[in-house]
Amino acid sequence: MIDFFIKVKQQEAQDLPFVLFKKPNKKKLVGFFQNNDHLYFAENFKERGFVFAPFDGNQMLLIPKEESVRWETKISLSKDFSVNDIEVASEDDVDSKQYFENLVRKGIQGIANGDFHKVVASREEVVAVPDFDLVTVFKKLIQYYPSAFCYCWYHPKIGLWMGATPERLLKANKKRFYTMALAGTKIGDDIDNVEWKPKEKEEQQIVTDFILENLKDKTSEVAVSSPYTLKAGKLLHIITDIEGVINKNSNLSDVVKVLHPTPAVCGLPKEKAKAFILANENYDRSYYTGFLGELNIKEFDKHQSKSDLYVNLRCMNIKNKEAHLYIGCGITKDSVPEKEWKESVNKATTMKRVL
Numbered sequence: 560m561i562d563f564f565i566k567v568k569q570q571e572a573q574d575l576p577f578v579l580f581k582k583p584n585k586k587k588l589v590g591f592f593q594n595n596d597h598l599y600f601a602e603n604f605k606e607r608g609f610v611f612a613p614f615d616g617n618q619m620l621l622i623p624k625e626e627s628v629r630w631e632t633k634i635s636l637s638k639d640f641s642v643n644d645i646e647v648a649s650e651d652d653v654d655s656k657q658y659f660e661n662l663v664r665k666g667i668q669g670i671a672n673g674d675f676h677k678v679v680a681s682r683e684e685v686v687a688v689p690d691f692d693l694v695t696v697f698k699k700l701i702q703y704y705p706s707a708f709c710y711c712w713y714h715p716k717i718g719l720w721m722g723a724t725p726e727r728l729l730k731a732n733k734k735r736f737y738t739m740a741l742a743g744t745k746i747g748d749d750i751d752n753v754e755w756k757p758k759e760k761e762e763q764q765i766v767t768d769f770i771l772e773n774l775k776d777k778t779s780e781v782a783v784s785s786p787y788t789l790k791a792g793k794l795l796h797i798i799t800d801i802e803g804v805i806n807k808n809s810n811l812s813d814v815v816k817v818l819h820p821t822p823a824v825c826g827l828p829k830e831k832a833k834a835f836i837l838a839n840e841n842y843d844r845s846y847y848t849g850f851l852g853e854l855n856i857k858e859f860d861k862h863q864s865k866s867d868l869y870v871n872l873r874c875m876n877i878k879n880k881e882a883h884l885y886i887g888c889g890i891t892k893d894s895v896p897e898k899e900w901k902e903s904v905n906k907a908t909t910m911k912r913v914l
């Protein structure tokens with residue numbers, strides 16, 4: 560069998576769609592290589608393959624299982640790649656800072672006016688990448704972020720996306736499901752000695768409450784963990800695990816519709832926060848804060864099909880020798896614009912480190 564990355568280079572040379580991905584804390588690297596360049600869509604979550612869905616709208620792209628070949632390889636993690644060793648220049652673009660801080664102020668004002676309770680403000684940052692090489696950058700990504708879902712997705716009619724996200728949207732195995740409420744951000748790497756402020760705790764609790772409340776009539780036997788700290792590169796987040804069973808009269812599609820977009824990436828109430836985002840952010844989120852992952856995939860040795868979807872965070876879109884990085888922050892009544900800006904700068908380093 561030829562080398563996994565030679566297969567990737569061949570697919571790239573033929574300009575055909577593919578996706579490469581590695582799940583959190585796993586060493587298996589998987590590729591779905593599509594046989595043609597059609598654009599396929601998933602419509603009802605009954606399809607099999609790899610989905611790539613945007614933040615807004617319901618056109619979920621699909622690399623169908625039956626139109627692609629699946630490859631896998633084992634990766635070895637090298638000790639040479641320690642995230643903490645790499646320093647990245649911080650953002651000092653005065654205009655972007657001002658624009659973003661104003662957006663945060665508007666968000667805080669919206670909360671004060673009672674329009675919504677939480678909103679996620681985001682921005683785009685562009686970095687020149689004249690010598691970009693997909694395989695080199697992706698290899699760094701999987702080495703630097705072993706605990707993330709790392710992916711590289713390409714379609715000639717859509718473009719190239721890459722990311723290392725800490726957030727799972729939904730894992731489902733027949734009727735059993737797992738999801739997480741993730742929010743609150745701090746720089747650091749000591750998960751045992753972190754003190755979360757009320758602002759961050761509240762921000763994360765909003766996400767947990769939303770998920771539990773909205774899954775109530777679609778699921779049963781729901782178990783919820785206590786909030787704990789998760790490490791994502793140089794950042795720490797608060798996370799609550801939620802699992803249970805999807806009711807007989809509900810399905811995967813119903814559950815995804817509840818979860819996407821969660822208050823962790825959009826806000827609460829969902830529709831009002833979304834309207835604020837669409838009206839006030841000065842760019843199109845496109846696939847950032849959408850979701851992606853395996854849909855109804857059977858593993859070789861098992862008969863059950865599984866879905867495993869992630870939220871598209873800490874990601875970038877490569878176009879015309881530029882990397883477009885996307886970063887957002889949860890805004891609540893206690894947010895401080897300057898601090899949210901700093902948080903967005905810290906989040907941007909996740910992708911900058913691999914460029």
Ligand SMILES: C=C(O[C@@H]1C=C(C(=O)O)C=C[C@H]1O)C(=O)O
Pocket residue numbers: 679681726741742743744796823824872873885886887888889890906
């Ligand atoms: C929106 C992003 O992250 C989300 C927002 C977080 C926060 O506000 O603290 C934390 C994790 C994510 O749920 C992003 O990374 O772009």
